Amino acid sequence: MVRSSVLDPNDPILHPLRLGANQFPGAWAYTMPKELRGLKMPDERRATCMNCPKSCYEDYRADYRCCTYHPRIPNYLLGLNALSPAGDAALDAVMARGLLLPEGMHHAPGQWYDYLDDLENEEFGRSTKVLCPMLDESNGYCRAHAFRNSVCSTFFCLKDHGAAGDEFWSQVQTLGTQVEMSLSQWALHMVGFDLDRYYQTFTDLSSEVRNVSSVSGWKDYVLGRLWGNWKGREKELMRECGLLASEHRDDLWEIANSFEIKESAKFNISMITSVPDHLKNQIDEEDLEEDEDSEAAKPRDIWKQATKAYEKLWDLPEGHYALSGRVEIVPNHGIDKEALYHHDKPYSIRVYTRKGSRTLDWRMFIDEQEFQLLQLFREGRTMDWTLLLHPTLKALGRGKEFVAEMLKSKVLVREALH
Ligand code: SF4
Ligand code: SF4
Numbered sequence: 001m002v003r004s005s006v007l008d009p010n011d012p013i014l015h016p017l018r019l020g021a022n023q024f025p026g027a028w029a030y031t032m033p034k035e036l037r038g039l040k041m042p043d044e045r046r047a048t049c050m051n052c053p054k055s056c057y058e059d060y061r062a063d064y065r066c067c068t069y070h071p072r073i074p075n076y077l078l079g080l081n082a083l084s085p086a087g088d089a090a091l092d093a094v095m096a097r098g099l100l101l102p103e104g105m106h107h108a109p110g111q112w113y114d115y116l117d118d119l120e121n122e123e124f125g126r127s128t129k130v131l132c133p134m135l136d137e138s139n140g141y142c143r144a145h146a147f148r149n150s151v152c153s154t155f156f157c158l159k160d161h162g163a164a165g166d167e168f169w170s171q172v173q174t175l176g177t178q179v180e181m182s183l184s185q186w187a188l189h190m191v192g193f194d195l196d197r198y199y200q201t202f203t204d205l206s207s208e209v210r211n212v213s214s215v216s217g218w219k220d221y222v223l224g225r226l227w228g229n230w231k232g233r234e235k236e237l238m239r240e241c242g243l244l245a246s247e248h249r250d251d252l253w254e255i256a257n258s259f260e261i262k263e264s265a266k267f268n269i270s271m272i273t274s275v276p277d278h279l280k281n282q283i284d285e286e287d288l289e290e291d292e293d294s295e296a297a298k299p300r301d302i303w304k305q306a307t308k309a310y311e312k313l314w315d316l317p318e319g320h321y322a323l324s325g326r327v328e329i330v331p332n333h334g335i336d337k338e339a340l341y342h343h344d345k346p347y348s349i350r351v352y353t354r355k356g357s358r359t360l361d362w363r364m365f366i367d368e369q370e371f372q373l374l375q376l377f378r379e380g381r382t383m384d385w386t387l388l389l390h391p392t393l394k395a396l397g398r399g400k401e402f403v404a405e406m407l408k409s410k411v412l413v414r415e416a417l418h
Contacts, residue, residue, distance in 0.1 A: 007083060013246055014080060016146045021045070024153050026146050027077060030249040031179050031256060033303050036172075039310055040401065042165050046158035046364055050140070051341045054157055060125035066157060067135045067142070068118065068127035070099065070107040072177075073149045074184035078104050079242025081147035082235060090143035091235060093133040098217025100234055101226055102193055103184045105134075108222075109271045110213025116275065116282040150176025158362060161408035164312045171306035178299050179256040186259040187241035193230065195262055201225050202264035209270045253299070261296045314404045322380035324413045325355035329374060332365055339365070347371045349411055364409075369396045374406065380415050 007014060013030065016023035020041035029037065046053065054060040061068065078094070081087030094100050099107060107115070111130065118127045134144045142148060154173040159165035188195055205212055205222065212222045223231070230237050245252060275283055323329075328350045334340045339348065342365035349366060353359045366374075372392050381387065383403075393399035406412045 007080075007243075007246055011246070013249060014083065014146065023145070025077060025148055027080065027245065027249075027252075028153075028176075031183060031245075031252045032176065033253060033299075035303075035307075040314065042160045042168070042313060042405070044156040044158075044160055044165075046160065046362065047156040048338075048341065051338060053338055054125055056337050058125070061127075063137055063140055064125075064127075064131055064135055065140070066125055066155065067132040068123075068125055068130050069132055069151075070111050070115065070130060071105065071132065071134075071149045071152050072103075072107070072180070073105040073134075073144060073147065074180040075102065075104040075238050075241040076183060076187050076245035077144070077147040077149065077180075077242070079238035079240065080246065081144050081242075082238055083242065086143055087147070088235070090134055091238060093143075095234060097133050098214055098219070098223060099133065100238075101218070101223075102188055102198060102230065102234075102237060103181075104238075108213035108218040109209050109274065110215070111217065112271065113276060113279060116279040119282050120279050150180055159409075160405050161313050162410060164309070164408040168306065168309040168313050171302065171309045174297075175299055175302040175306055178261075178297060178302055179253075181296070182256040182259045182261050182299070183245060183252060184241065185261055186255055187244050188237075189259075190244050191237065191240045193237070194228065197228060198226060199262050199264045201228075202267040206264065206267040206270040209267070209274045256299050313408065314401065316383050316400065316404055316407065318383055319414045320380055320382050321377055321407065321412045322415050323374065323377050324351070324410055326352045326357075326361070327411050328352070329366075329371065338363075349374075351409075351411065370402055373399055373402060374411070377412055 011026075013026045015026045017026050017028050017037075018024075019028075019037060019039070021043035022041060049065070052060065052062075052065045055062045055065050060066065078087075078091055078100075082091045091100070094105050099105050099111070114127075114129045118124050118130055132142075134142055136143050142152070150173050153176065154169040156165075156169065159169070161168070185195060188198075205225070212219055214220075218226070227234065248255065272283055330348055330350060332339050332342060332346055332348045334343055342348075345365035345367050347366050347368075347370075349364045351361045351363065353361045369392075373396055376387070376390065376392060387393060387403070388400060393403070396402055403412070
């Protein structure tokens with residue numbers, strides 16, 4: 001059955017969903033637990049993508065930055081994106097590389113080995129061979145911005161909340177990935193695509209894993225076998241999946257929790273065991289432990305882990321805290337591109353790799369009120385109710401959150417009292 005409905009261009013599922021200071025796919029309003037929208041997300045102020053610190057001060061490519069990666073974007077998000085001419089052109093680019101499978105954009109083993117090779121040679125961010133086809137080279141923008149997958153949506157190279165932020169985003173990413181896998185397969189099932197045949201084909205291909213990839217994606221004969229009688233109607237299938245997701249949007253979270261995900265464990269294991277010897281270091285031992293009977297975690301259970309990680313983001317543990325010996329706060333003299341970008345912030349927190357070192361680990365620009373709040377910790381201070389009621393903290397408006405951020409990023413460290 002081919003769906004003929006067209007979505008209203010203003011439909012929120014087609015536009016980025018703003019949560020705090022960051023944007024996520026509009027579909028998250030329906031595919032993720034509704035409680036997610038009530039969370040106070042970290043702003044991630046240091047990952048300023050269009051003034052990317054990794055390309056300004058490290059050696060990431062200025063054009064692709066961290067998009068030296070092939071994300072798995074589920075079919076329903078590609079289909080919703082393809083409802084606009086720009087998204088449709090982006091889908092053509094994905095297909096031209098041989099990276100489109102019925103589940104969505106999906107790298108072939110060869111592209112995964114290229115990615116491992118980049119990791120092995122510390123070429124992530126500098127790669128010449130792993131470049132996302134969704135990136136518009138003319139301006140550096142993502143052509144799937146409102147339809148990115150969960151990995152791209154939760155990737156922040158520098159985290160405001162340090163390890164606690166890392167844990168939180170990693171849980172949200174795992175949650176999103178699981179939901180995306182489940183819903184992409186559900187959508188295929190709903191359009192009548194034969195999932196059993198599809199995964200059996202992967203199993204049949206497991207003995208020739210080293211031969212299924214071209215230089216940029218899956219070989220044509222492999223695509224022919226995987227697509228079956230949908231070959232030649234790939235874009236139609238993506239759009240169908242997108243419209244199905246839209247049509248059933250109010251039930252997507254429950255569907256993601258109850259639809260049984262299928263896969264070919266044999267193909268997955270064969271892909272891992274076929275990794276070239278010089279890249280074996282990049283493989284997780286536990287990736288090999290997968291078997292036909294292993295069950296995927298339910299999104300609901302992953303969500304519980306994510307909420308635990310969330311609580312840790314904002315807690316203010318008791319103790320006596322002071323500015324770290326690795327930290328210096330200096331005026332922002334606007335002497336480089338990043339400093340100029342933050343011209344409205346009069347100070348910069350400079351965090352060195354260790355006390356006494358002049359090697360900068362990271363820096364962050366702050367405003368006058370944030371500066372004044374940090375001054376309260378110059379001589380050390382106890383984290384208690386008097387701090388919470390202090391006029392300097394109150395003046396900031398989100399003073400409590402700022403202190404939590406400074407604790408998690410180890411700008412403020414606990415002092416032992418003798
Ligand atoms: S996440 Fe980080 S590396 Fe990637 S574009 Fe943004 S600032 Fe640059
Ligand atoms: S989908 Fe967009 S954000 Fe993700 S890697 Fe590609 S260009 Fe970058």
